[in-house]
Amino acid sequence: MDKNFEYMRVAVAVPSLKVADPIYNVKEIAKISKKAAEKEVKVLVFPELGITGYSCQDLFNQKLLIDECEVALNYLLEETKNYNILIAVGMPIKVNNQLFNSSVVLKEGRIYGVVPKTYLPNYDELYEKRWFTSSIDKISNRLTLCKQEVAFSENLLFKDRLSSLCIGIEIGEDLWATIPPSSYHGLYGANLILNLAATNEVVGKTSYVRDLVKIQSGKSIAAYAYASAGEDESTTDTVYSGHCIISEKGKILKEGKLIDSFYFVDIDLEKIENDKAKYSMKMEKKDYQYISFDLGSNENTPLERYIDKRPFIPSNSEADNRCREILNIQSTGLYQRMKKINSKKAIIGISGGLDSTLALIVTVEAFKKLKIPTSNIMAVTMPGFGTTDRTYNNAYVIMEELGVTIREISIVDACIQHFKDIGHNIDLHDLTYENAQARERTQILMDLANLEGGLVIGTGDLSELALGWCTYNGDHMSMYAVNTGVPKTLVKYLVKWYSTVETTGRLQKALKDVYNTPVSPELLPPSKEGNIIQITENTVGSYDLNDFFLYNTVRNAYRPEKVFYLAKIAFKDEFTEEVILNTLVNFYKRFFTQQFKRSCMPDGVTRGSVSLSPRSSWKMPSDASYELWMKKCEKLKDLMN
Numbered sequence: 001m002d003k004n005f006e007y008m009r010v011a012v013a014v015p016s017l018k019v020a021d022p023i024y025n026v027k028e029i030a031k032i033s034k035k036a037a038e039k040e041v042k043v044l045v046f047p048e049l050g051i052t053g054y055s056c057q058d059l060f061n062q063k064l065l066i067d068e069c070e071v072a073l074n075y076l077l078e079e080t081k082n083y084n085i086l087i088a089v090g091m092p093i094k095v096n097n098q099l100f101n102s103s104v105v106l107k108e109g110r111i112y113g114v115v116p117k118t119y120l121p122n123y124d125e126l127y128e129k130r131w132f133t134s135s136i137d138k139i140s141n142r143l144t145l146c147k148q149e150v151a152f153s154e155n156l157l158f159k160d161r162l163s164s165l166c167i168g169i170e171i172g173e174d175l176w177a178t179i180p181p182s183s184y185h186g187l188y189g190a191n192l193i194l195n196l197a198a199t200n201e202v203v204g205k206t207s208y209v210r211d212l213v214k215i216q217s218g219k220s221i222a223a224y225a226y227a228s229a230g231e232d233e234s235t236t237d238t239v240y241s242g243h244c245i246i247s248e249k250g251k252i253l254k255e256g257k258l259i260d261s262f263y264f265v266d267i268d269l270e271k272i273e274n275d276k277a278k279y280s281m282k283m284e285k286k287d288y289q290y291i292s293f294d295l296g297s298n299e300n301t302p303l304e305r306y307i308d309k310r311p312f313i314p315s316n317s318e319a320d321n322r323c324r325e326i327l328n329i330q331s332t333g334l335y336q337r338m339k340k341i342n343s344k345k346a347i348i349g350i351s352g353g354l355d356s357t358l359a360l361i362v363t364v365e366a367f368k369k370l371k372i373p374t375s376n377i378m379a380v381t382m383p384g385f386g387t388t389d390r391t392y393n394n395a396y397v398i399m400e401e402l403g404v405t406i407r408e409i410s411i412v413d414a415c416i417q418h419f420k421d422i423g424h425n426i427d428l429h430d431l432t433y434e435n436a437q438a439r440e441r442t443q444i445l446m447d448l449a450n451l452e453g454g455l456v457i458g459t460g461d462l463s464e465l466a467l468g469w470c471t472y473n474g475d476h477m478s479m480y481a482v483n484t485g486v487p488k489t490l491v492k493y494l495v496k497w498y499s500t501v502e503t504t505g506r507l508q509k510a511l512k513d514v515y516n517t518p519v520s521p522e523l524l525p526p527s528k529e530g531n532i533i534q535i536t537e538n539t540v541g542s543y544d545l546n547d548f549f550l551y552n553t554v555r556n557a558y559r560p561e562k563v564f565y566l567a568k569i570a571f572k573d574e575f576t577e578e579v580i581l582n583t584l585v586n587f588y589k590r591f592f593t594q595q596f597k598r599s600c601m602p603d604g605v606t607r608g609s610v611s612l613s614p615r616s617s618w619k620m621p622s623d624a625s626y627e628l629w630m631k632k633c634e635k636l637k638d639l640m641n
Contacts (some may be wrong), residue, residue, distance in 0.1 A: 005562045006270035008165050008297050008597040009304060010192065011041040012225050012254075013262035014242035017232035019053035022072035022091075026051055029089060030079035032262050037083040040298045041264050043165075044087045045194040047229040048172045049101060051076075051091035054066050054198035055234035058446040061492060066094050073104065074146050081109035086158065086295060088169060090196040095143045095152060098133040103196050104145070105291075112158055113151040113291050114143060115212055117171035118181055125200065125238050126173075154181055155288045155350065162296035166190050168222075172197040175212055175226075186220030186580070187281065188288045191272040193222050194316025198229035202237040210245060210255065221276050228261055230567045253305070260520045266298075266305040274427045280307040309570035310544065311551040312490045312608070323497045326490070326607055330367035330482045333605030337480050338455060344372055345454030347445050349475075350379045350399055351522065352391030354491050355483055357398060357514050359459040361498055362482045364402050367623045377404040378452060383439045385433075386522035388532055394510045394517070401507035411440045434523040438474030443620050445478075455479045461524045463488035465601065465612050467540050467587070468594020469521075478602045485607030487550060488543040497587055519543065540590065541569065541583035545575065549587045554618065555610045560584065577640055592626035630634075 013036070015028035029046055036044050048054050051069050059065050069091045080087060086107045093102045093114060100116040116135040120128040135154040143152040158167040168185025175182065175195055182193040186541075193216070199209055209226070217224035223246065228244030242258040246265050249272060253265045314322035338346070346363050350356045360379060367374050379399045383392060399406045415436055419426050423485050424433070444454075449456045458478025462485055470476040483491065492515060499511035517532075524534040537543060548567055552558045567580045575583075598612050599622050611617035 005565060006164060006273070006297065007303060007305070008043065008163065008192070008269055009041045009264055009301075010037075010043045010223065010225050011036050011045070011053065011262045011264035011265050012227040012244040012246060012248060012258070013046050014043060014227060014230040014244060014258035014260070015046065015050070015228065016260040017053050019232075019234050020056050020059050021053075022051050022065070022068045025053065025077065026072040026076040026079075026321070028260070030076055033080050033083055033087060034084060036264070037085055038290070039264060040301050041085055041262075042295055042297065043167065043192065043194070044085050044197060044262070045225050045226070045227045046087070047227050048196040048198040049092060050196070050229070051088045051089060053233055054229045054240070055236070058131070060092055060099065066092055066099070069093070070146060072406075077106060077111070077146060080106070082107065084295065086112075086167070086293065088194045088196060090171070092132070093143070093145065096139045099131055100135070100138065101128060101132045101171060103171055103194070104295040105156075105167075105169065107295070108295055111148045111150045112147055112293055113153075113156045114145065115154055115156055115169040115171070116152065117174060118154050119173045119177045121173045121176075125349065151289055151291060155184070155286055156291055156319055157185065158291050158293060159186060159189075160295040162294055165192060165295065165297075166192060166290075167192045169196070171195065172199070175216060177527065180216060181222070182216055182220050182222070184286055184543045186222045188286065189276075189290075190220070191222050191269055191276065193217070193220060193224045193268065193434065195224065195226045195457045196225055197553060198233070198240060199243060201241050206241075206243055209243060210252070213245045213247050213524055214250055214252055217247040221249060221279060222272060223248040232581050248272070264304060266303055268305075269297075270558065270562070271556050281637050296588055303569060307322045307566050307570040309548060310489050311555075312487045312547055312610075313493050319497065320501065323494055323501075326494065327362065327365060327498070328484070328507060329605055329607050330362040330381075330486070331369060334362060334366040334457070334480060334482055335369040337603070338366065338370060341455070343453070343455045344376055345452050346377045346457050347449045347452060347454045348377065348379055348457040349441055349445050349459065350381050351387075351397045352381075352395035352398070352494055352514065353392070353517065353522075354488070354514060354519065354620070355461050355464075356395075356459040357511065358486070358491050358495055359457055359482050360398065360402060361495075363457050364404070374403040375405050375529075376454075378454065379404040380407045380409060380448065382409050382411050382444060384415065384437045384441075384523070386437075386520075386526060386532075386534060387522050388522065388526050389530055390513070390517060390532075391522060394514050397506055397510035398514070401503075401510070410445055411437055411444070414440050419534055429524055434521070435471045436520070437523050438471035442471075442474050442477055449479065454612045457482060458604065459483055461486050461488050461491050462610065462612065463543055463547055463550065465598055466554075466594075467546060467590045468597050469536065469540055469590075472475065472597055476597050476601070478633050481602045481604035484601065484604035484613065485611050487610070489547045541579075541586055542575070545571065545580060545583045546587055549584055551610055553591070554612070560588070560629055563638060564633075564636055581633065581636055585630070587631040588633065592624055592629075594624040595620050595624065
């Protein structure tokens with residue numbers, strides 16, 4: 001992976017352990033550190049009090065054990081001095097006759113700082129206050145350890161000079177506090193939080209810890225690496241399982257229970273830093289000390305991270321709930337709009353394609369909320385020069401089965417007359433030929449809305465808005481647009497989900513055929529066999545690719561080089577590099593040049609983290625230049641050749 005893409009390899013580890021045997025334990029820590037170095041890990045975190053074991057209890061009061069910890073740490077410094085890894089290891093440290101549960105941060109034989117634990121649990125089977133002092137009560141902010149004078153504070157942030165990496169540390173129960181130290185770490189620049197933990201097994205605790213880590217990584221806008229003590233700890237009163245998690249901005253990247261092993265993942269610092277800049281907040285002022293080190297990210301190493309090729313599609317585990325939530329957001333937006341303007345009717349154009357099908361489903365759901373009969377929905381099919389029997393028949397089945405009022409109004413005669421009026425050759429199938437049909441349909445819908453006292457429902461989706469794949473003041477315009485926050489890949493997924501979960505029989509069959517119909521505006525005449533010849537993806541490129549580009553350009557603000565790099569990984573078995581790059585070039589050109597359509601788009605609710613509404617989300621000049629993006633793409637072409 002290119003170091004310029006700001007990925008950082010982070011690992012969590014649970015080594016083999018003997019309680020109260022520091023030398024044995026650091027040898028095991030050193031073994032894992034060596035293996036991690038071979039995998040080009042850059043940051044490695046071990047469990048809480050890993051040099052002694054967490055479960056030493058009153059042995060923590062033994063001077064012999066505490067003194068031996070420093071001997072063991074010296075050994076570890078020597079053993080890892082040739083590894084370009086920042087290591088966080090836990091041990092008890094006595095400072096000014098106070099004993100602290102601490103994390104030692106070291107790299108290449110040097111100790112960069114020591115972070116003491118702040119929130120000491122003192123309930124049920126946990127009684128750390130019996131031995132340890134909270135960081136709040138420490139006397140000094142410096143200490144001498146292994147003949148090195150180092151910073152000693154809970155407010156230390158470790159910053160890499162060669163990348164944007166900034167590390168904050170908290171220990172175990174710190175995470176459970178009302179305001180954890182990591183909340184402050186995140187506000188003051190940390191994009192990676194390390195937690196050296198020792199969480200014992202209690203029914204339900206694993207899922208609770210998972211939620212804590214996941215939520216805290218999201219709240220802190222950071223990655224979070226959590227390494228908990230393993231099963232070699234004493235089982236006198238409780239059991240430890242080695243529960244380890246790496247999360248990034250609210251998403252679990254790796255999770256499992258480790259025994260004498262480690263796992264790693266590449267976190268995305270660029271994504272985190274972009275979001276920190278976007279959502280920056282401050283709390284009370286704290287005195288933080290920033291400690292610099294040289295680390296850098298990996299180069300020419302395969303990326304160790306799952307790249308989601310369809311980022312808008314919910315994962316299988318949450319698909320049903322997420323689809324219901326999306327449909328509810330869409331229908332609630334329309335329900336509230338109709339309720340507030342006291343509208344009892346809706347007018348919607350139905351083509352038999354994906355977008356209008358989803359929009360009709362949303363409208364039906366909104367009318368259920370309004371407790372208005374679906375017969376008050378006027379669904380209008382408007383066959384034209386490119387309409388095929390397949391889409392026409394599917395449209396009729398869907399309208400009939402959903403119980404809406406059906407109108408059929410052909411646009412053929414009106415368009416022929418219009419072409420005569422403006423002097424356009426009907427045999428010339430250019431943009432005028434296509435756009436006139438789209439505008440004629442919109443005019444019909446608008447006039448019917450006036451006639452019926454209803455609301456024209458927009459059907460266009462987020463992907464079409466991004467690419468400008470809509471006719472200005474044609475299908476681009478409506479009175480309320482329900483799909484503007486839903487990209488094409490998700491439209492397909494929602495229609496498929498709805499057909500499977502909510503329908504049977506004739507309606508289900510029609511919806512499944514809609515899902516499998518090639519995406520087309522059907523503005524050009526079909527083939528002699530009556531099949532669609534105007535395939536949208538033949539012009540704009542795969543919607544899988546375009547939605548991937550849209551997400552990573554708008555949501556993550558990635559540069560073309562990184563978008564291309566990730567797309568090559570995600571779609572390596574589906575598209576050639578040439579196809580990916582050509583589609584990316586087309587995406588940027590259309591995204592910039594078609595902003596004028598988005599600048600005056602109708603109202604419609606935002607569904608997720610990517611929206612192009614000029615009012616709530618995406619504010620961009622309509623005449624901005626795309627040359628900078630094109631230059632980057634040209635360089636990519638040169639490198640590819």
